[in-house]
Structures are given as C-alpha cells and as structure tokens.
Amino acid sequence: MVPVISAEKIDFAYESKTVLKQLCLTVKKGELLTIIGANGSGKSTLLNLLLGNLSPQSGTIELFGDDICKDRHYRDLAYISQNSFSSYRNFPTTVKEALKIHLAYLHKKVDLQPYLQQVDLVEQANLQLSQLSGGQLQKVALMLALVKEAKLIILDEPTAAIDRCFAKSLMQKLKELTLQGCTVLLVTHNLTDVLEYTDRVLRLKNGSLQEVALAKAQNVEESDL
Numbered sequence: 001m002v003p004v005i006s007a008e009k010i011d012f013a014y015e016s017k018t019v020l021k022q023l024c025l026t027v028k029k030g031e032l033l034t035i036i037g038a039n040g041s042g043k044s045t046l047l048n049l050l051l052g053n054l055s056p057q058s059g060t061i062e063l064f065g066d067d068i069c070k071d072r073h074y075r076d077l078a079y080i081s082q083n084s085f086s087s088y089r090n091f092p093t094t095v096k097e098a099l100k101i102h103l104a105y106l107h108k109k110v111d112l113q114p115y116l117q118q119v120d121l122v123e124q125a126n127l128q129l130s131q132l133s134g135g136q137l138q139k140v141a142l143m144l145a146l147v148k149e150a151k152l153i154i155l156d157e158p159t160a161a162i163d164r165c166f167a168k169s170l171m172q173k174l175k176e177l178t179l180q181g182c183t184v185l186l187v188t189h190n191l192t193d194v195l196e197y198t199d200r201v202l203r204l205k206n207g208s209l210q211e212v213a214l215a216k217a218q219n220v221e222e223s224d225l
C-alpha cells in the first residue's frame, strides 16, 4: 500500500543554518506517529516541509503517493498548529457560526450537535471565539478537523494548552480515528499524554529521525522532549 507520508533524504537549511540532514520518514495509513525532539531540533520545520510551506534543498516528499510539489493534498489534510487558537481568536463569530461556515465551505450539511458534543463545546456553542480559553480554541480546531473528515491530521503540540482530562479524550479520539483509517502525525513535548495511544515514537536529533522503543520512551531525557 502507498504510504500516506513518504519523505526521502531531506536536506533543509535556513540560509547557513542546517536543520535537517538526509531525513527519511515513512508513515503508513492508520498509524498514530509521535515525533519528539529538543527545542530547536527542527520539528516545526519538518511539519512545514510536509505541509509544503517550505521546500527542501534536496530530497522528495510525497503525500498519498503524490509529490507535494504537484499536489499538497489540502483536501485530505487537517493541520492543528501550536497557535491555531490565537488566529481563531480574532475571527468575529461564535463557535456554532464557525462550524456552520466551515460546513458551508466544505459543501456539507450535517447536524452540528454531535460535533460540539465530541469536543465538549456544547455549553460554549453561542460564545464568541474571542471569549474562549486557549484550550477551548484548541477544541474548536479539532472539531473543524473532524468535520472535514481529513485522511491525515497533523498536530503540533496538541496537548500543550489543554487540561489532562481533555488531553486524554483528544488522544482517545485520535486513536479512534486511526482505527477508522485516518493517519495522525503529532509533535509533542508531553510524551506522557500520548504514549498510551501512539504506535511509534521518533526522535528528531542531529537533523534526522531515530526510532525510540516504546518501552524506553518513558525514560527519554527531558531535554529531548
């Protein structure tokens, strides 16, 4: 089966600053993959390359078997960034209206209530996005990804701004989605939140990815998270 993500021998530098060296990554359909790494190791850079926001100096990146130079597969992708919530905050709508706008954009007609329930935002449905907390805005971002029925969900620090209880239900939800064939790639410094749910952990170090055995992942040095 064609991998969902296939990156081959990626070299990337910001001018003279080399960040990634001959990096390879293959992610199969239905996998929940976690990438860890110390601050500045290049995790966000790698995500930006996978999203097609940056181009490697050498190497190839394919999504769903297509070179991202030709097709970035936006229709299949949902990206929840570290600060997606701060950009939502400036959007002058309520939670419910944001969901309706998103559905209209996707040409979909569905009942809103189950989506609000899934992310526990029923009580906040009529609040303005500007009135939500960081964690609640993170839930809005997840809800929009669920509505899109994305085949690949990429999350940067998904549990950083949310409480432990929602972190658990978020990870359960993501795991459930992978069992239905969705693929999830996330970057985190909170390995404890994801370890129970992840299929693999890769550590970004010295510009490339190394597999971390799940049994050993708990003991990964703090500086690598």
Ligand SMILES: Nc1ncnc2c1ncn2[C@@H]1O[C@H](COP(=O)(O)OP(=O)(O)OP(=O)(O)O)[C@@H](O)[C@H]1O
Pocket (backbone or CB within 6 Å): 014, 017, 019, 037, 038, 039, 040, 041, 042, 043, 044, 045, 046
């Ligand atoms: N636009 C840029 N121009 C120059 N250097 C950059 C740029 N963005 C990032 N860098 C550098 O590239 C390296 C990797 O940064 P990146 O943000 O990818 O790391 P990260 O692993 O996501 O870090 P963190 O865990 O702190 O979010 C860092 O040394 C950073 O200073």
